[in-house]
Amino acid sequence: xxxxxxxxxxxxxxxxxxxxxxxxxxxxxxxxxxxxxxxxxxxxxxxxxxxxxxxxxxxxxxxxxxxxxxxxxxxxxxxxxxxxxxxxxxxxxxxxxxxxxxxxxxxxxxxxxxxxxxxxxxxxxxxxxxxxxxxxxxxxxxxxxxxxxxxxxxxxxxxxxxxxxxxxxxxxxxxxxxxxxxxxxxxxxxxxxxxxxxxxxxxxxxxxxxxxxxxxxxxxxxxxxxxxxxxxxxxxxxxxxxxxxxxxxxxxxxxxxxxxxxxxxxxxxxxxxxxxxxxxxxxxxxxxxxxxxxxxxxxxxxxxxxxxxxxxxxxxxxxxxxxxxxxxxxxxxxxxxxxxxxxxxxxxxxxxxxxxxxxxxxxxxxxxxxxxxxxxx
Numbered sequence: 001x002x003x004x005x006x007x008x009x010x011x012x013x014x015x016x017x018x019x020x021x022x023x024x025x026x027x028x029x030x031x032x033x034x035x036x037x038x039x040x041x042x043x044x045x046x047x048x049x050x051x052x053x054x055x056x057x058x059x060x061x062x063x064x065x066x067x068x069x070x071x072x073x074x075x076x077x078x079x080x081x082x083x084x085x086x087x088x089x090x091x092x093x094x095x096x097x098x099x100x101x102x103x104x105x106x107x108x109x110x111x112x113x114x115x116x117x118x119x120x121x122x123x124x125x126x127x128x129x130x131x132x133x134x135x136x137x138x139x140x141x142x143x144x145x146x147x148x149x150x151x152x153x154x155x156x157x158x159x160x161x162x163x164x165x166x167x168x169x170x171x172x173x174x175x176x177x178x179x180x181x182x183x184x185x186x187x188x189x190x191x192x193x194x195x196x197x198x199x200x201x202x203x204x205x206x207x208x209x210x211x212x213x214x215x216x217x218x219x220x221x222x223x224x225x226x227x228x229x230x231x232x233x234x235x236x237x238x239x240x241x242x243x244x245x246x247x248x249x250x251x252x253x254x255x256x257x258x259x260x261x262x263x264x265x266x267x268x269x270x271x272x273x274x275x276x277x278x279x280x281x282x283x284x285x286x287x288x289x290x291x292x293x294x295x296x297x298x299x300x301x302x303x304x305x306x307x308x309x310x311x312x313x314x315x316x317x318x319x320x321x322x323x324x325x326x327x328x329x330x331x332x333x334x335x336x337x338x339x340x341x342x343x344x345x346x347x348x349x350x351x352x353x354x355x356x357x358x359x360x361x362x363x364x365x366x367x368x369x370x371x372x373x374x375x376x377x
Contacts, residue, residue, distance in 0.1 A: 006366050009163045016095055016158070031086030031095025032157060036139065038079035038102025040132055044072045045106045047129045048114040054128040056176055063129075073112035075136070079103035124177060131173035138295050142251035151249075151302030151315065151352060159248045160365075167367040169255040172262065179259075183266040187274035200277030211282035212289075218276075219269045219286070220334040224342070226268055227331040230261065238374040245363035245370070247356050249319055254298035258374065293334065298322075302352075309347060310336055320346050323353030 016035070020026060047054045048069075083099025090096065146155075172179065203211065230240035242258045273283065297318035305314045313334055321330040329346035332338040339345035363373055 006163055009158070009160065012158065012163070016098075020090060020092060025089065027086040027089030028095070030082040031090060031099060034079050034081075034083030034086055034099025035095060035102065037075050037082065038099045038106065040136055041072065041076045041079050041106035042102055042109070043128055043132045044068075044075065045109045045111065045114045047132065048072075049110065049117045051116055052118065052125070053122065054126050056127040056130050057125055058177075058180075059129065069112040071136075076103050076106050076111055079106070126174045127176035128174060130176050131170055134173055134291075135169065138251060141292075142295055142299055142301075146250060146300045149301050149303040151300050151319075155248060155250060155300050159250070161246055161248060162252060164365055164367055164370070165246065165252040165256050168257065169252065171259075171367065172255055172257070179263060182263045183270065186267045187270045190271060191274050194275060196277070203277055204279045208279060208282050208285070211278050212285050215273055215278055215282060215286045216289070216334055218272055220332055220338060222269050222272060223265065223333050224331050224338045226265055227333070228328075228344075231328050231331070235374075241358050241363050242370045242373065244322060244358050245361075245365075246322070249298055249315070249322060249356055250300040251295050251298065254294045258371065260374070297333070306350075312336070316352060317347055319353055319356070322356045324355045324357055324359050327359075 016032075020028065051060065079099050080103040083096045083103065085096075086099065087093055087096030203214075206214075230236045239258045239261050243256055243261065246253045246256050273286075293313075297313050297315055299315050301315050305316070308314055309317055313330075313332060313336055317330055317336055318333075320326075323329075326346055329344055330336070330339055331342075331344055336345060336347070363370060
């Protein structure tokens with residue numbers, strides 16, 4: 001059974017959901033998309049207005065600002081057009097009016113021409129820019145694919161737990177500066193104690209594609225055993241159970257990770273990569289791959305990928321890891337080969353799990369309650 005909704009989820013559902021159809025042509029999809037793009041537009045204008053506070057310092061000089069301003073203008077236009085379409089098609093106008101209000105707010109606040117109101121740049125900043133860009137990119141890529149090739153067609157956008165998962169996505173990106181510092185701390189500290197110029201030269205002398213493959217294999221090998229430890233050690237399982245508490249699998253379910261697991265897993269995976277000294281280009285390619293692959297394997301995509309199931313982890317393979325039963329299977333995040341080698345693969349031909357989550361549903365719903373859950377008796 002689906003988990004209980006939080007108060008915020010119930011409120012949003014009461015405001016935006018109704019008894020009208022949600023199929024194509026009903027105005028529901030255009031209205032929902034209009035609200036989504038309108039909210040992103042307002043957030044984008046805020047980033048341009050307060051870059052010193054709301055943008056990630058390490059990324060500021062790398063951004064193609066004219067391109068991002070053009071993207072913001074397109075997003076504002078989409079929010080307006082989609083919301084107006086919903087107003088025409090739907091009897092209840094809440095979605096359309098909300099999207100129009102958000103697009104108008106973004107426009108009046110400066111739109112794509114918004115300039116910095118203040119140059120204040122504190123030491124600790126919020127990564128609202130990183131959150132907006134990732135949310136826009138992931139939604140544009142994965143939502144249409146999930147709609148076109150769904151594993152569970154009945155899965156709704158406003159499904160139980162979506163607010164909790166959205167908060168995880170937001171917090172993980174807003175705190176990108178602090179999380180990056182903590183993640184890199186073990187690797188950088190050990191790198192100052194041990195350096196091998198000869199080994200680094202041999203590794204960086206390899207083709208970039210080969211380094212990329214080596215990073216994937218090495219990182220997944222380390223991650224496999226850490227992942228198994230999180231399932232085997234009771235104290236660690238209470239932390240990891242937060243990730244498994246999601247009872248609906250889609251593109252938004254992946255970010256549900258306790259901050260302790262997020263930092264520890266990433267930090268330990270990066271240690272051997274930094275010590276071996278792989279080329280930065282190969283490392284960046286790996287980070288891009290991980291970002292998309294993590295969303296992909298949790299997504300509600302039911303397209304048949306039979307041959308790919310045995311080469312790289314796919315949604316069907318990872319969904320079995322999140323199944324209520326059997327438990328403790330498919331630990332490899334990228335390469336199913338590791339599960340075959342260590343005897344933990346469970347991939348019955350053509351079959352999918354019946355249900356997801358933790359048996360008995362011990363994990364409460366809501367980001368704050370899940371944050372304290374591992375530390376309570």
